[in-house]
Amino acid sequence: MHIPTTAAAEHTQAPTKVRWKIFLMMLFLISINYIDRASLSVAMPMIAKEFDLSPAMQGLLLSSFFWTYAFMQIPGGMLADKYGPRSVIAGATLGWGLFQTIAAFTTGWFSLLLTRLGLGAAEAPIYPAGGKLNGIWMSQNERGRGATLLDGGAPLGAALGAIIIAGLIAFFGSWRISFVVAGVGTMIAGYFAWSYIRNHPREHSGVNEAEARHIEAAHAEDARADAGTSKGKLLDFFKYRSVWGMFFGWMCFNALFYGLLTWMPTYLSKVHGMDIKAMGGALFAMFFSGFVGEMIGGWIADKWREKGGNQATVLRTLFGIASIIATIAIYGVSQITDPVTVVILLSITLFFLRWCGLFWCIPSLIGTRNRVGFLGGVMNLGGNCAGIGVPIIVGLVVQATGSYFMALMMFTGAGVGLFICSALLIDYSKKVPV
Numbered sequence: 001m002h003i004p005t006t007a008a009a010e011h012t013q014a015p016t017k018v019r020w021k022i023f024l025m026m027l028f029l030i031s032i033n034y035i036d037r038a039s040l041s042v043a044m045p046m047i048a049k050e051f052d053l054s055p056a057m058q059g060l061l062l063s064s065f066f067w068t069y070a071f072m073q074i075p076g077g078m079l080a081d082k083y084g085p086r087s088v089i090a091g092a093t094l095g096w097g098l099f100q101t102i103a104a105f106t107t108g109w110f111s112l113l114l115t116r117l118g119l120g121a122a123e124a125p126i127y128p129a130g131g132k133l134n135g136i137w138m139s140q141n142e143r144g145r146g147a148t149l150l151d152g153g154a155p156l157g158a159a160l161g162a163i164i165i166a167g168l169i170a171f172f173g174s175w176r177i178s179f180v181v182a183g184v185g186t187m188i189a190g191y192f193a194w195s196y197i198r199n200h201p202r203e204h205s206g207v208n209e210a211e212a213r214h215i216e217a218a219h220a221e222d223a224r225a226d227a228g229t230s231k232g233k234l235l236d237f238f239k240y241r242s243v244w245g246m247f248f249g250w251m252c253f254n255a256l257f258y259g260l261l262t263w264m265p266t267y268l269s270k271v272h273g274m275d276i277k278a279m280g281g282a283l284f285a286m287f288f289s290g291f292v293g294e295m296i297g298g299w300i301a302d303k304w305r306e307k308g309g310n311q312a313t314v315l316r317t318l319f320g321i322a323s324i325i326a327t328i329a330i331y332g333v334s335q336i337t338d339p340v341t342v343v344i345l346l347s348i349t350l351f352f353l354r355w356c357g358l359f360w361c362i363p364s365l366i367g368t369r370n371r372v373g374f375l376g377g378v379m380n381l382g383g384n385c386a387g388i389g390v391p392i393i394v395g396l397v398v399q400a401t402g403s404y405f406m407a408l409m410m411f412t413g414a415g416v417g418l419f420i421c422s423a424l425l426i427d428y429s430k431k432v433p434v
Helices: 005-012 018-051 055-071 073-083 085-103 109-123 126-137 143-172 175-196 209-226 234-239 241-270 276-306 311-335 339-366 369-401 405-425
Strands: none
Touching: 018 055, 018 085, 018 109, 018 126, 018 143, 018 175, 018 209, 018 241, 018 276, 055 073, 055 109, 055 241, 055 369, 073 085, 073 126, 073 369, 085 109, 085 126, 085 175, 126 143, 126 209, 126 339, 126 369, 143 175, 143 241, 143 276, 143 339, 234 241, 234 369, 241 276, 241 311, 241 339, 241 369, 241 405, 276 311, 276 339, 311 339, 311 405, 339 369, 339 405, 369 405
């Protein structure tokens, strides 16, 4: 039978790679997100001196971002479910760039706190919307890499933030200029996000027929998995162990990660005597190790799945290995006094901890397509409850004891909790029937 030339070409052409370009853009956006978020931590030694801040007040400021960030997680996910991820991602990026810029003009701790509240509210929808994109654009065997590209911006942004913000502070002698540069750059990135991201593959001019069919075949498989799932109320999700395991597992992960993100610059400065340049280099090494680890974890997960690995076995094994090694390494930090060895142990901690960026494929694994944004918001709410509490608790502990030992023990306990939740509590093999 004769096949028309155009139809024959459709059958033989290779799928385009637009979905991967979109997730590379998400990696870029999340990196900027964390450069902006980490800027206060890197600049805190200078800000604390300028505004005369106690350790407890520093902890309050480091925590304040997470108050609105956590509160807006579920609303942000619901916005992504209702309006699609494109407008939510672009609007969030423009908004947090604006607040980052305004922070440069604050004159005291209270006005700085207000800008951090605005920054948190604006940044909140980016991860739930990214989780929604993962469900829309990626197939089942690509979502591990999609999740880690999405979440890999966290350690990469923290690493780049350490170098960029510390470098700008050292060059200009001003933390304020560094905030303006970061904020304006973020707003420019928001424009490019709107220009390239689309809510569905068929809406993107760069997607060819082969890529569209590849993605639609994955959607059809998801639809078959969704077919036996009842459509209950959103609150019904909280009847299931997997949802609570996801919530508290991500909380434990972020208790450790945000603890390192917010307090390590001050820890390295006060305990190990590092100046701004040495501290910037150490933080880059640590968080870039986390980025490399996250990319490797996503690659291992997808390749194992492609070779027939059971979804639950793959995730439980990777989460179990990651949480055990990270816990041992962060405990080792509390026992070592040599600065170089401490940085090596912190780099090991982050390399394995960031394998748990794979958590961002869990909402699409256990939830139906129209509920992925909501579940992503629930998960990140748990994570950012830790973001609220950990900086304050560490500040109070350091002020009360004059030592970081108990804070490091708290981080060790978070690693144990991560193992229990991710390796034992979550059922990765079936959808939650809501």
